Amino acid sequence: MSGTVGVGGAHRGPPLPVYRHPTEADHRALVDDIERWFGGRRMRPLFGRMWFVHFASTSWVAETAEGRIAAILLGFASPDRPKEAVVHLAAVDPNLRRRGIGSAVHRTWLAGMAQRGATRAIVAVPPDERVAVLFYRSLGFEPELAGATPLWGVPAFADYDADGVDRALFTRRIEPAG
Ligand SMILES: CC(C)(COP(=O)(O)OP(=O)(O)OC[C@H]1O[C@@H](n2cnc3c(N)ncnc32)[C@H](O)[C@@H]1OP(=O)(O)O)[C@@H](O)C(=O)NCCC(=O)NCCS
Numbered sequence: 001m002s003g004t005v006g007v008g009g010a011h012r013g014p015p016l017p018v019y020r021h022p023t024e025a026d027h028r029a030l031v032d033d034i035e036r037w038f039g040g041r042r043m044r045p046l047f048g049r050m051w052f053v054h055f056a057s058t059s060w061v062a063e064t065a066e067g068r069i070a071a072i073l074l075g076f077a078s079p080d081r082p083k084e085a086v087v088h089l090a091a092v093d094p095n096l097r098r099r100g101i102g103s104a105v106h107r108t109w110l111a112g113m114a115q116r117g118a119t120r121a122i123v124a125v126p127p128d129e130r131v132a133v134l135f136y137r138s139l140g141f142e143p144e145l146a147g148a149t150p151l152w153g154v155p156a157f158a159d160y161d162a163d164g165v166d167r168a169l170f171t172r173r174i175e176p177a178g
Contacts, residue, residue, distance in 0.1 A: 017062035017070045017101060019108045026061055027052040030069055037091040046089055047074075058085075058112065062092075062105050070096045071105045077116050085113035085174065087123035106139055114177040121174050124167040127156035133168065141170035 027049045034043050051059065051074045062071035073090040087109070092102045110121060123141065125132045133154055148155035151166050160167035 015065040017064050017104075019060050019062050019105060021056045022052050022059050022061045022072065022074075023056065024049065024052045026069060026072075030072060034072075034091065037094060043089070051088070055088075058109075058116075060105050060109050060112075062101050064096075069093070071101045073105045073109050075109055075113070077113060077118055082117065083119045085110075085116075085118035085121045087121065090123075102135060103139060110174055111177070114174050118174050119176070120171055122169060122171050124160070124169055127152040127154040127166055127168045133170075136170040139172065141172040144169040144171060 027047075031044065031047055031049075034047050035041060037043075055074060055076050058076045059072070059074045061069050061073075064070050071090070071092040074088040075090075076086055076088065078084040078086055087106075090102065090106065092105075113121065121141070123136060125136060127133065128151075130152075143155040145155050148157055148168070150156070151158060151168070154168045156166050156168035158166050160169075
């Protein structure tokens with residue numbers, strides 16, 4: 001999937017964002033704000049410019065009618081597991097949450113990954129990030145159970161990425177492109 005897409009049907013209220021692939025300029029526009037979008041979590045090391053250069057075609061931004069970035073999803077198709085699509089990071093402008101933008105940018109991404117032949121989507125979420133856990137559950141993602149232990153009430157893996165860096169692995173099926 002490429003180019004710019006609108007998401008949604010009949011709609012009243014402010015114009016819906018459009019969804020497009022990011023450009024390198026979007027990195028500059030977002031990098032100083034991304035940690036605020038993640039509630040102060042240290043995210044800059046995960047938000048390198050390379051994502052906007054080498055993974056733009058598998059990533060999306062939502063842009064408001066005023067040209068403001070409302071959401072970002074950095075993702076990729078696994079080179080080693082071609083049927084798997086991975087969300088590296090996703091966030092919505094804190095002032096534009098609970099309007100369905102996070103869901104829409106994920107649906108747009110899932111459709112693009114289906115066109116590439118992916119059948120499974122994966123995202124690693126800190127189990128103590130309650131909103132992220134609820135959000136991915138709302139999109140039909142389920143936590144990986146095999147080998148997991150309950151952390152913060154979520155089946156998760158202790159020290160998954162490093163000592164003290166626990167992760168729940170949320171996955172869902174991707175429907176084939178129609
Ligand atoms: C998680 C995040 C992307 C959700 O974006 P959003 O645009 O607000 O999400 P949506 O409006 O599409 O919400 C979809 C559903 O998720 C759940 N949800 C989202 N935010 C929630 C909250 N604060 N509390 C409880 N449930 C929530 C709800 O089920 C919601 O549906 P509803 O509004 O009809 O009840 C956003 O909160 C965010 O950027 N958080 C910080 C970064 C982050 O944690 N990213 C995910 C891990 S990489």
